[in-house]
Amino acid sequence: MKAQPPASHFIDGEYVEDIDGTAFASIYPATGEVIARLHAATPAIVEKAIAAAKRAQPEWAAMSPTVRGRILKRAAEIMRERNRELSELETLDTGKPIQETIVADPTSGADAFEFFGGVAAAALNGDYIPLGGDFAFTKRVPLGVCVGIGAWNYPQQIACWKGAPALVAGNAMVFKPSENTPLGALKIAEILIEAGLPKGLYNVIQGDRTTGPLLVNHRQVAKVSLTGSVETGKKVAGAAASSLKHVTMELGGKSPLIVFDDADLESAIGGAMLGNFYSTGQVCSNGTRVFVQKDIRDRFLSRLKERTEKIVIGDPMDEATQLGPMVSRAQLDKVFSYIEKGKAEGATLLTGGGIPNNVSAEGTYIQPTVFADVTDEMTICREEIFGPVMCVLDFDNEEEVIARANGTEFGLSAGVFTSDLTRAHRVVDQLEAGTLWINTYNLAPVEVPFGGSKQSGFGRENSLAALNHYTELKSVYVAMGKVEAPY
Numbered sequence: 001m002k003a004q005p006p007a008s009h010f011i012d013g014e015y016v017e018d019i020d021g022t023a024f025a026s027i028y029p030a031t032g033e034v035i036a037r038l039h040a041a042t043p044a045i046v047e048k049a050i051a052a053a054k055r056a057q058p059e060w061a062a063m064s065p066t067v068r069g070r071i072l073k074r075a076a077e078i079m080r081e082r083n084r085e086l087s088e089l090e091t092l093d094t095g096k097p098i099q100e101t102i103v104a105d106p107t108s109g110a111d112a113f114e115f116f117g118g119v120a121a122a123a124l125n126g127d128y129i130p131l132g133g134d135f136a137f138t139k140r141v142p143l144g145v146c147v148g149i150g151a152w153n154y155p156q157q158i159a160c161w162k163g164a165p166a167l168v169a170g171n172a173m174v175f176k177p178s179e180n181t182p183l184g185a186l187k188i189a190e191i192l193i194e195a196g197l198p199k200g201l202y203n204v205i206q207g208d209r210t211t212g213p214l215l216v217n218h219r220q221v222a223k224v225s226l227t228g229s230v231e232t233g234k235k236v237a238g239a240a241a242s243s244l245k246h247v248t249m250e251l252g253g254k255s256p257l258i259v260f261d262d263a264d265l266e267s268a269i270g271g272a273m274l275g276n277f278y279s280t281g282q283v284c285s286n287g288t289r290v291f292v293q294k295d296i297r298d299r300f301l302s303r304l305k306e307r308t309e310k311i312v313i314g315d316p317m318d319e320a321t322q323l324g325p326m327v328s329r330a331q332l333d334k335v336f337s338y339i340e341k342g343k344a345e346g347a348t349l350l351t352g353g354g355i356p357n358n359v360s361a362e363g364t365y366i367q368p369t370v371f372a373d374v375t376d377e378m379t380i381c382r383e384e385i386f387g388p389v390m391c392v393l394d395f396d397n398e399e400e401v402i403a404r405a406n407g408t409e410f411g412l413s414a415g416v417f418t419s420d421l422t423r424a425h426r427v428v429d430q431l432e433a434g435t436l437w438i439n440t441y442n443l444a445p446v447e448v449p450f451g452g453s454k455q456s457g458f459g460r461e462n463s464l465a466a467l468n469h470y471t472e473l474k475s476v477y478v479a480m481g482k483v484e485a486p487y
């Protein structure tokens with residue numbers, strides 16, 4: 001099973017290699033097999049990518065948004081035509097089951113190209129400001145060269161969610177995928193060229209935490225959009241601040257999901273499972289603190305255990321598989337260490353917590369895990385685990401649960417399950433998060449702004465709001481008479 005690309009980087013419309021860069025392997029998490037061998041970008045590769053972007057951007061920015069949009073829409077079509085091939089690559093890159101990638105990864109990237117391609121012609125207009133004879137107008141102009149840095153959980157989606165608004169607004173992009181999942185973004189770059197994107201506008205370079213700073217600190221870069229952990233976010237935002245670059249930070253979370261006793265129980269359990277086990281729990285917006293009202297706690301837990309134990313774990317390429325491995329051995333070890341902490345600190349292990357017995361020993365698999373009797377102070381309830389580990393907590397009343405839900409430094413997402421409409425709105429109004437759901441969880445369609453508050457970041461991806469983060473306003477005052485100077 002190989003997924004070797006022609007070279008490590010894609011710059012100025014073609015694959016480029018520089019074997020002086022640190023060699024690294026791409027591993028298929030289900031078997032531990034090496035599926036590609038690559039090299040991290042050297043400083044020369046970084047310069048080459050930024051120079052290509054810098055050269056190509058002005059001409060692209062001068063095209064009409066309609067023409068730019070048409071190219072992105074064509075890229076969306078190609079992605080949909082090749083959905084199976086791209087989904088298989090995403091599964092190899094991440095270990096996520098094909099059952100998921102076929103509906104959630106390239107398709108969500110294609111949605112971004114389609115949405116931003118479609119709105120391009122109307123969404124980049126400026127304003128006319130009448131001033132009583134004189135007037136002013138505003139222009140929405142691109143920033144220039146934008147850098148995208150991706151996490152490993154949704155490599156193709158992240159490459160598109162950053163690329164689509166950046167490109168349609170007239171910018172060029174240099175994208176660095178996570179070193180754990182280097183393959184998908186290269187295909188996106190290839191497809192954009194095939195769709196008609198001029199060379200140099202979407203470049204992909206490989207590397208890790210030592211490569212990222214070369215991009216973030218580069219004086220010709222105008223903006224950095226990071227998807228990653230809070231720790232990395234602080235470093236990247238700090239580095240970007242030293243040269244006052246624009247930044248978008250899509251960071252981690254420890255989001256609350258609140259289930260009131262009048263909720264549709266099966267839906268609430270389904271939402272909690274999707275919000276903890278989808279993508280083997282490697283989703284930033286997961287509702288990992290599940291607050292269940294006391295009087296339905298026992299029913300909730302017994303159905304949750306029953307349904308969780310039926311999850312089909314196995315070969316990610318088998319369409320029946322519902323849960324694949326973790327992305328890497330390091331991530332698996334981290335999750336197991338949190339499970340040990342949960343046990344040691346007194347949480348009740350309701351189900352899971354071990355290695356499934358029907359999978360390759362070389363694969364980085366873990367059972368979907370639920371802890372009950374979790375309290376707010378426990379480590380597993382305070383820190384982002386980023387694996388399939390659900391914490392269930394009890395609560396008595398609305399006021400109490402809102403305070404506890406907000407008692408975290410994170411603020412990415414939150415959810416509430418209840419059949420009381422006014423309560424649902426009252427609660428979401430008070431929850432401190434950027435992305436919230438009522439009676440569902442983790443849906444992120446491209447039409448809706450996505451992003452966090454507090455330490456989960458700032459800026460928004462998707463929707464028209466994302467365009468604001470890839471453009472700036474130019475205000476032009478136009479005088480219609482003579483200048484009357486007092487001297």
Ligand code: NAD
Nearest residue numbers: 150151152177178208209212213228229232250251252284
């Ligand atoms: P990470 O922070 O370790 O790495 C993210 C990216 O940043 C990688 O490409 C990495 O190479 C790069 N990087 C690391 N240090 C850097 C530095 N100093 N300068 C520049 N780049 C640097 O995150 P991860 O482990 O790849 O992904 C998991 C994290 O991402 C979780 O915290 C998760 O919640 C978060 N995440 C957030 C969102 C969101 O939209 N809010 C989405 C997905 C993942």
